[in-house]
Amino acid sequence: MIDPESRVVIVGASLAGLRGAESLRRSGFAGSLTIVGAEPHRPYDRPPLSKAVLTGAVAPDATGLPNLVALDADWRLGAPAVGLDRTKRIVTREGGETIAYDRLLIATGASARAWPDAAEGRLAGVHTLRSRDDAEALRRDLAARPAQVLVIGGGFIGCEVAAACRDLDLPVTLVETGPTLLASVLGAHLGAVVQTLHETRGVTIRCSAKVEALEDDGTGRVRRARLADGSAVPADLVVVALGAVRNTGWLAGSGLAFDEGGLDCDAQGYVLDEDEQPDTRIAAAGDVARFPHPLYPGHRIALEHWGHAVAQGEHAGRLLAGCETARYADVPAFWSSQGGITIKSVGLTKGADGVVIARGDPKEGRFVAVYGQEGRCIAALSFDSARWLPAYADKVAAGAPFPPEPGGVDAGPLRVFAPGFPDPSGSGPDDPARAGKDES
Structure with missing residues (x-):
């Protein structure tokens, strides 16, 4: 067990961060606990954001996650971490505040991949979907009954958004570069089964197609998308669903091994430095963590699964509390509700x-x-x-x-x-x- 006078900082007020904090307390850690979050909200559940929140069945502020144990934590919300000094053991937040740590859990998750043209991405009516605020803004625009919705990207988020649009009886077109929806995850054979489901429900689908540009109406609002084949799709609301980028940029200069695909960890869950050596004061959990798994040898994997964030967060809490723990090896599991x-x-x-x-x-x-x-x-x-x-x-x-x-x-x-x-x-x-x- 670590010294009860130790200071533990969790960067990421996320599902993984919350369950990691609870695991620390369950494991007997009674010292100082600080939780840093980029958003102003305490941890909330993300799966409803692309489903029930968009249809209005669940309010955005009703997605908060319960605290399963008393945390006695100092919550620092509304400003992200922007730097890590491992020599001084200090996390720096936007605005200049510094927080000292003895043990650190990194659970900063991921962000929606932005539309590649920043100016086009700022057009009114163009959305990404990752956060509670994203879902609230998108729900507000859907409630205004747009004439035509365009979803760019046929992964799980894109499919779920398209399904929510049809639940609202809104016309929606989905454009995907692959041969079918979800082909990169399921393969084209079973991706075609998903595609038939959405087509039967009235979604217009264009596969093996690419959106090259978003065009405005002269007032700063999106009005259509231009495709690589020269055709155009009218749209007064666009949802960009091009996957996620792990939130690792704030680690620049820390000496840790990371890129936009994740933060490298060893089999125990400790982060690795640029020389592939573990820093046993720091663990990572959830979407941001890239780790070896015994079922998938030869490379590290990073997962965006709800159950994984829970299990790996709990594992990291035990690890940082000083409890003996086996390597993290839970089998990945995922679910999606569509139509x-x-x-x-x-x-x-x-x-x-x-x-x-x-x-x-x-x-x-x-x-x-x-x-x-x-x-x-x-x-x-x-x-x-x-x-x-x-x-x-x-x-x-x-x-x-x-x-x-x-x-x-x-x-x-x-x-x-x-x-x-x-x-x-x-x-x-x-x-x-x-x-x-x-x-x-």
């Missing part, structure tokens, strides 16, 4: 060379798919079939052989097919020649 369908996943699909439909049928909208790499199960995905998922989650956790044994009394041999992930070179989706032989 009345709940998609849940365990594991990571990246690198998969094959996929099977293990249960159900995509044509009926209820199924479980299992992804494999080099003969072992690495991920499983359910569409409105969560009751079947735990059995395949166990196979992923164990690295069980792929393809798995068929499920169900009457099930026949499982057909293995290429997932159809887009080629990183941009030449199109993969095919059996690159993704692995079809074993049907």
